[in-house]
Amino acid sequence: MAVSIKDIAKIAGVSPSTVSRALNNHPRISEGTKAHIQQLAKEMGYVPSSIARSLAVQRSATIGVAVTDLTDPYYIGLIQGIEKAIAAHTYQMLLNSFYRDPDRELEVVYDFHQRRVDGVIVTGSYIENIYLDPDNNFFKPVVIINSLTYPHSVAVDRATGMRKLIKHLIDLGHRRIAHVTQPRDGMERLEGYRVALEAHGISVDPALIVPCDGGIMGGLTAAPVLMNLAHPPTAISCFNDLTAIGVINALHRHKCRVPQDISVTGFDDLEMSAYYNPSLTTVRQPANRVGERAVEMLIRLINHKNNVEPEIVQPRLMFRDSTAPVSLSTATSS
Amino acid sequence: MAVSIKDIAKIAGVSPSTVSRALNNHPRISEGTKAHIQQLAKEMGYVPSSIARSLAVQRSATIGVAVTDLTDPYYIGLIQGIEKAIAAHTYQMLLNSFYRDPDRELEVVYDFHQRRVDGVIVTGSYIENIYLDPDNNFFKPVVIINSLTYPHSVAVDRATGMRKLIKHLIDLGHRRIAHVTQPRDGMERLEGYRVALEAHGISVDPALIVPCDGGIMGGLTAAPVLMNLAHPPTAISCFNDLTAIGVINALHRHKCRVPQDISVTGFDDLEMSAYYNPSLTTVRQPANRVGERAVEMLIRLINHKNNVEPEIVQPRLMFRDSTAPVSLSTATSS
DNA sequence: GGAAGTTGTGCAAACGTTTGCACACATTTT
C-alpha cells in the first residue's frame, strides 16, 4: 500500500535502480536527478522499507536483548546502558524478558534468530551450553552478561565484591554474619561470602544462610528466620539492595535498629540506595557500563573483529550508614 | 547463507511452495510429505526468516514502543506490563527511549515506520499533533499513554489523583502546602493541586511552587528552597516518589522529621515506596495495567476493530506514614 | 580522429517467503 521505490520511478520516468541510488546518495547519479527524486520522494510521503532492505542486504540492524527479569531494578540499569549504546550505533533493540525460565529463554532467542537479528545479548543465561554448541541453529554472535565461562561475555566480579563486603563487616568486629541468598543467581556471591569467612577463620554456619526470592518480599521473610535463631547474627549480608530493604523493614518491625543493633548490607547500589534510610552499605555493580561494554563487544563481533576477550569489571564498595561496628551489648550477649 | 526453503525443496525433490505449506501445516499437503519435510527441516537446521515472511505477508508482528525516559522507575512498570502483553500476543517489542526530546521522539517513530512495525505505543508524547496529522507518513496505528486529547489513548487521571491527595493534606489540617513540580510533564498534577486548594478557599502562593527535574536530585534541591522561605510549608507534595525521597533526605539534613515536623507526599507508588522509611503516602499509578491496556487497545486497532474508546484509569490513594496531622508547633508558628 | 576514461542510467537477478491459480489424478456422486 505504502509508496515504494517503483512508484517514484514511474512518476519520475526513471528506473527503480536510479531511484534507489538517488536516495542513497550514490556518487554516479547526477545532482539534478538526485534532487528531483529526493524531492519527489518527500512529496509522495515515501518511507523506505527496512524489511525489504534487510532482505536484500542480509542484515537487519537489530540486536536482540534477553534479560533475566524485567521486574528487577538492577536490570533496568543494564537496559539503559544497552539501549543508549545500541541507539548510538543506529541499531534497534528487540527486548524480551524470560523471567528466569530456561525454556522461555530458548524461545526468545530462537525468535530473535527467526527475525535475523545481527546479534544477541543475554543476561544471566541458563542455557549457555546451547550457545556454545557448534551446530545449534544460531549463526549470529551472542554476548552473555555475567557469565564466567562463556568466551564472549562481560561480567561483574561479584564473588570478589561480596568477599570484600564481608571483610568490611569482619573488620567492624562482626563474627556472626548471615547471608540471604538467591539460589538461582546468587552462587557467586555466596561463594565470596564463604571465602571471606574462611579466610578469617570463621566457620560457616549453615543456619545463617537463608534463601530468598531476590525481591523485597524475600528480605521480609528471611529476616525473621534469622532473628528467631537461638544465636542470631549481628550482621546480615543480602543478595541485593531490594532484599536488604526487605530485611531492614522486617528488623524495624522486630524493634531492631539498623545499624545500632544490627548491620545490613545490600548488593547492586540502586540509585535509591544512597537515599534510603539508613543509606545502604552495598557493592556497586556498574550496570550502565556493563550494558554499554556488552554492546560494544557485540558490535565488534558483528563486524568480524574477532579479537574479543571476555571482560571482567570490578565492582566498588560503597560504605554507608547501614553498617556499624558490632554493638557491645549484642556481641557480648553471645 | 542459512538454509532456506529452496534448499529443503531441492533435497526433498519437491517445490518450494510445497515446503512452505508443509511447514505451515497447510491442510492440502499429505501427511507423508509433511512429516518428511518437517523432519528434513529439523535436520538441516532450518530457521524460517521472519524478514522474508514479513515482506510477503506485509506485517511484521512487531510493535514499536517509545518511552519518555528509561531512567525513571515509573516507566519500568509500564514497560513490564507492555512487554508481558506483547509477548502474550506473540508480537515482538522494539524499545526506544527519547529522553524527553521531541526531535528524538520523531526520529524513533520514523524509524519504527521504516521497520514497518504493525503499531506504535508512545508514552507522554511531545508531538501528538503529528500523529493526528492525516497526511503524515505514519500509516500504522498509534496508542499514546497518558494523553488527554489523543483519540487512542489510555491515561491515568493524575489531576484527580493529585486533587485527592491535597485534600487529604488539607483534611489533616495543613494550610501551607507546597508543590514540587516538573515543568515538562507535571502540568496535570499542578492543576489538581491548584483546584484542590481553591476548592478549600486556600489561595495559591507561587512561592510554594518550585520546579525540579523529576528525580531524586530535584527533590534534594527543591526542599531547601522551601524551608528557607520566611513562611515555610507544613506539607510538601511532590511530582513523584523519587522527588519525595529527595525531599525527605534534604529535610533530614535540615533536622526536620517526617512526618512529625512536616508531611511529604509522593506520586506513582513505586514498589519500594511502601518500604521506604517513612513509608510514603502517595498515589498509585497502576503502571502495569496501563501498559497492558495500551497493548490490548493497539492490537484491536491493528486488527481493524475500530470501536476503541480512550480509556481513563483512576489512580488510588495510598495513605502511609509520611503524612500526619499538622503539628501544633509548626502550625501556630505561622 | 581514434583510444581511453568518465559519467549517468537501466536490466535483471537476488534476498526468502507466501499464495492464487492451474492441473493431474483419484474418488465420489448421479
Add this chain to the structure above:
DNA sequence: AAAATGTGTGCAAACGTTTGCACAACTTCC
C-alpha cells in the same frame, strides 16, 4: 459412464529493496 468433487502438488508472481554488469553518451588525451 459421465460429471462433479476432492486431494496433492507445482508455477509464477508478488512483497520492496540492492547491486553487479552492461552500455550509451560525453570528455579528455595523445
